[in-house]
Amino acid sequence: MSSVRVLVGTHKGAFILTSDGKRKNWKVSGPFFAGFDIYHVKGSPADPNRIYASQTSGWFGQILQRSNDGGQTWEPVGNKFAYEGETHTHQWYDGTPHPWEFKRVWHLEPSLTDPDTVYAGIEDAAIFRTIDGGLNWAELPGLRGHGTGPRWQPGAGGMCLHTIILDPSDPNRIFIAISAAGAFRTDDGGLTWKPINKGLRSQYIPDPNAEVGHCVHHIAMHPQRPGVLFMQKHWDVMRSNDAGDNWHEVSGNLPTDFGFVIDIHAHEPETLYVVPIKSDSEHYPIDGALQVYRSRSGGNEWEALTTGLPQQNCYVNVLRDAMAVDSLDQCGIYFGTTGGQVYASADAGDNWMPIVENLPAVLSVEVQTLP
């Protein structure tokens, strides 16, 4: 019988939640790397027992962990992220040039085919790659060296490269997103990159239609339809039908189109999930009611999913990497909150239940569907 393994990164350690395919009874393991910020934990699609974790700390810097046995045991691997060539500058909060400085790894994206190859999205924004299971990391400098680099600037959470999407139909195509620079795409395996922000409109920057400077929060792609992308921007939920070349808004009837997460049903490429958050100055659900919104039409028409979710006095946030879907026949949806809850729905969002309720603030959620 199939099973699922949910990988949870929190503000004070990692946790692994496992269940059989019914997804009713859960075993909770952890904390792993107790006391550390675990920004992201993700398994290799090519070898589910190979899992990587980004362990960071204001005291001890960046540590990268690797497991070869599905998260039972871990070993530290390489943690040296040295920018390639000249450091260059980006724009600081006060508008002055500021040199790129490595701070932490936000996102790990294992290759679709090789367990030893992983991409890392870091702060200050750059993309790195290992091809030896994490021992050594090398920058793909074409992104940071892109002509607009000096105009990139940090969002409130830092200038982080937080989203990496590998196109299963084209190994040379990768999508990434940076707060607050925007979305970029390479079609040559990371050698060169171009901004893909046409159609984004951000009132909070001097030119709302600028080529770069947009605060993209997250992007999702359905693997069977890699040309279609969905984006949760700072404000606005967006859709592109041409691999990011052009975007249009699909916020439709959402009660607020601010939010962080966005994801897609495993078997229905037009079924989307977001968690509307009140505003950029009030990072919690409207009226204290936690609601996932689902669109079955690729956006614009949304329905609230509330069964099993707290509908009063709930003032948590759901961060950008904290939602995931499994690929069981009845698609499971998972998300974690800054209040330490991890919720699961075994029926595509109709009904929810908490797997755990009192973890440290959840930074990321990934799920592995195991045979």
Add this chain to the structure above:
Amino acid sequence: MTAVSEIRVELPQHLRTLAQTGIEVQLEVAMPITIDAVLDAIEARYPMLRGTIRDHVTHKRRDFLRFFACQQDLSHDPTDTPLPQAIVSGVEPLIILGAIAGG
């Protein structure tokens, strides 16, 4: 033949966990004994600690770590300054301490 000395170093809890050591490690360090020399020896013995005490490239001490020895804070001394004789002789440990900050 290079003269060496056996140095005692106390590590903060999280680094002990990472390196799978006890509270104190003992290292043979070539003279002259400086913070640089001790950290070189630690990182050679425990490669997983590279980058956690000082920056990989610049070797700058991480902001929230401190170097204490013989009831002195040596954190702001040049890292090539010879350490006190009590450290060199192994009577006192070099203490690497996580600052009390944050939550």
